[in-house]
Amino acid sequence: MNGKAGGHTIVDTIPIPDGQVVRKKLHFFWIADCSDSMRGKKIATLNQAIREAIPEVQKAVEAYPQVEIFMRAIRFSDTAEWHVGPEPVPVADFTWPELETSGLTATAKAVQLLTEELSIERMPRRGLPPVCILVSDGFCTDPRDEYDNAIAELAKIPWGVKAVRLAIAIGDESDYNEPELLKFVNQNQIGLLKAHSPEELVAYIKWASVSASVAASRGRSRSTGSMEDTSNVSLESPPPMITSNTELF
Amino acid sequence: MHPPPHFYGAGEPTLGWAFGCNRTGAAHIAASRPCEDSFALWSGSSGAVPCIAIAVADGHGDPRHDQSQTGSALAVHAAIDELIEFHRMHMHTLPEHALRSEFKADFPRRVTRRWREFVQSDSVRRGIFRPRNAGTGVDEYERYGSTLITSLILDDSILIGQIGDGDIVLVRPDGTVECPISSETGLVGKETYSLSSRDAHLLWRVATLDRREGGVLIVATDGISDSFDGSEGPEFLTFVKSLVARVQEFGIENVAGSMKNWLDRYSELASGDDMTLVYVSINPKVEITGSGSQKSVEPDTPGTDQEFW
Numbered sequence: 001m002n003g004k005a006g007g008h009t010i011v012d013t014i015p016i017p018d019g020q021v022v023r024k025k026l027h028f029f030w031i032a033d034c035s036d037s038m039r040g041k042k043i044a045t046l047n048q049a050i051r052e053a054i055p056e057v058q059k060a061v062e063a064y065p066q067v068e069i070f071m072r073a074i075r076f077s078d079t080a081e082w083h084v085g086p087e088p089v090p091v092a093d094f095t096w097p098e099l100e101t102s103g104l105t106a107t108a109k110a111v112q113l114l115t116e117e118l119s120i121e122r123m124p125r126r127g128l129p130p131v132c133i134l135v136s137d138g139f140c141t142d143p144r145d146e147y148d149n150a151i152a153e154l155a156k157i158p159w160g161v162k163a164v165r166l167a168i169a170i171g172d173e174s175d176y177n178e179p180e181l182l183k184f185v186n187q188n189q190i191g192l193l194k195a196h197s198p199e200e201l202v203a204y205i206k207w208a209s210v211s212a213s214v215a216a217s218r219g220r221s222r223s224t225g226s227m228e229d230t231s232n233v234s235l236e237s238p239p240p241m242i243t244s245n246t247e248l249f
Numbered sequence: 250m251h252p253p254p255h256f257y258g259a260g261e262p263t264l265g266w267a268f269g270c271n272r273t274g275a276a277h278i279a280a281s282r283p284c285e286d287s288f289a290l291w292s293g294s295s296g297a298v299p300c301i302a303i304a305v306a307d308g309h310g311d312p313r314h315d316q317s318q319t320g321s322a323l324a325v326h327a328a329i330d331e332l333i334e335f336h337r338m339h340m341h342t343l344p345e346h347a348l349r350s351e352f353k354a355d356f357p358r359r360v361t362r363r364w365r366e367f368v369q370s371d372s373v374r375r376g377i378f379r380p381r382n383a384g385t386g387v388d389e390y391e392r393y394g395s396t397l398i399t400s401l402i403l404d405d406s407i408l409i410g411q412i413g414d415g416d417i418v419l420v421r422p423d424g425t426v427e428c429p430i431s432s433e434t435g436l437v438g439k440e441t442y443s444l445s446s447r448d449a450h451l452l453w454r455v456a457t458l459d460r461r462e463g464g465v466l467i468v469a470t471d472g473i474s475d476s477f478d479g480s481e482g483p484e485f486l487t488f489v490k491s492l493v494a495r496v497q498e499f500g501i502e503n504v505a506g507s508m509k510n511w512l513d514r515y516s517e518l519a520s521g522d523d524m525t526l527v528y529v530s531i532n533p534k535v536e537i538t539g540s541g542s543q544k545s546v547e548p549d550t551p552g553t554d555q556e557f558w
Contacts, residue, residue: 019488220310223443
């Protein structure tokens with residue numbers, strides 16, 4: 001099969017064909033509540049937990065060397081805006097700026113901003129499912145219709161459907177609207193992740209970011225049109241939380 | 250089911266020749282999963298009318314499609330059988346234009362049906378047959394789910410059929426690149442149409458190309474274009490044209506020797522997916538002139554590459 005040229009096999013000298021190869025991109029979105037109710041221990045824990053989660057995500061996806069994670073973050077209080085973004089940042093370069101608290105809880109506007117970014121015009125049609133993790137401690141202060149419409153729009157666009165969408169609720173169940181946050185989640189077997197304590201918040205942020213990234217990185221093809229579920233990815237349930245102290249939010 | 254060959258070739262003196270290479274993806278190796286791609290080539294004649302038949306299939310990797318390695322092998326088997334049968338049935342009875350419309354109307358239905366027969370037979374033989382919705386909601390066709398790209402090279406025409414993702418690109422002698430089947434399907438992510446989809450015969454896309462000028466036809470599973478910038482992306486098309494240039498410069502035997510290393514490298518660096526590439530060199534059609542001598546049909550815009558063809 002191999003020809004010879006000057007004592008060397010010709011195949012050794014054939015340059016690889018041109019064309020720039022690219023790794024698969026996994027887009028990761030944090031959607032973080034920084035309303036006034038998050039003041040104090042909650043926001044401090046959130047800032048710390050996300051910073052600690054990033055190297056763990058990087059380490060976990062080392063098993064998928066063909067995948068490159070790009071991270072962004074949306075913060076929301078009276079309105080929603082980019083905390084890091086809108087340009088995606090390679091996870092290796094991603095740093096989490098300190099999140100300050102103020103104002104109300106414009107969850108609907110945060111979902112709208114996410115939906116714009118997940119549109120087919122802004123995301124490649126081929127690729128790995130994005131990961132979206134919403135963290136909040138309260139009731140959405142936008143009008144109910146606005147929130148429901150925002151969720152409906154998200155659930156209508158292809159990448160909104162295919163994304164791995166998880167939500168972490170902070171504090172006591174009476175402090176937040178569980179059905180409302182559940183509407184964001186599309187991993188029914190996981191449900192809403194409830195962090196009652198700083199320890200649980202750190203654990204859930206790490207688990208959710210790592211598990212969703214690893215599951216999305218697998219990116220295995222499947223047929224359309226005959227599956228009952230439409231999500232690209234299904235996650236295992238999180239491990240049971242065993243809180244070692246009684247410090248609650 | 251035997252694993253697919255890494256290399257395989259076929260040729261027909263008047264039409265051209267085909268070469269294929271198949272590699273297990275880096276992510277599959279890391280996860281101890283088999284190669285789920287398959288390909289098959291066939292060349293021959295029916296009643297002295299030659300043809301080359303090509304089939305490339307990509308079994309789905311999702312756990313629901315746990316028999317897709319076999320499914321893709323059965324897909325290329327079914328495709329070659331049906332391409333040969335189509336050629337045998339119609340070459341002497343239909344004019345060229347009718348042949349194309351017959352291919353469009355009939356081939357998807359026939360090959361889908363043949364694949365389903367193979368799947369049913371295989372699942373019964375191996376004792377893994379499960380009627381639809383028996384507990385899991387997954388039927389035996391889904392378990393064997395696979396894409397399929399087929400091509401039949403004829404005297405005047407190149408007939409192409411595709412269900413699901415993957416790429417088929419023709420590089421004309423003047424360097425012009427044609428993507429006869431658009432990659433736009435409306436699907437996102439790793440979702441794809443499949444032989445296992447409901448009404449699969451309606452999900453086929455077919456195209457015909459003029460064979461007379463010849464050229465190079467590249468048929469590949471999506472692991473290759475996903476290693477660049479996707480189907481019809483400029484970097485993928487740069488790769489395609491560059492591959493043709495490498496064959497021109499170094500010859501197919503030497504390129505074939507390098508191909509497995511190239512595909513392994515793309516898979517390691519980029520998509521991680523299985524890789525299958527079929528390279529078909531299609532001769533320009535030789536017209537018989539009035540004096541009985543032969544001459545090649547030349548492209549409208551002769552290029553420096555012409556002597557290769």
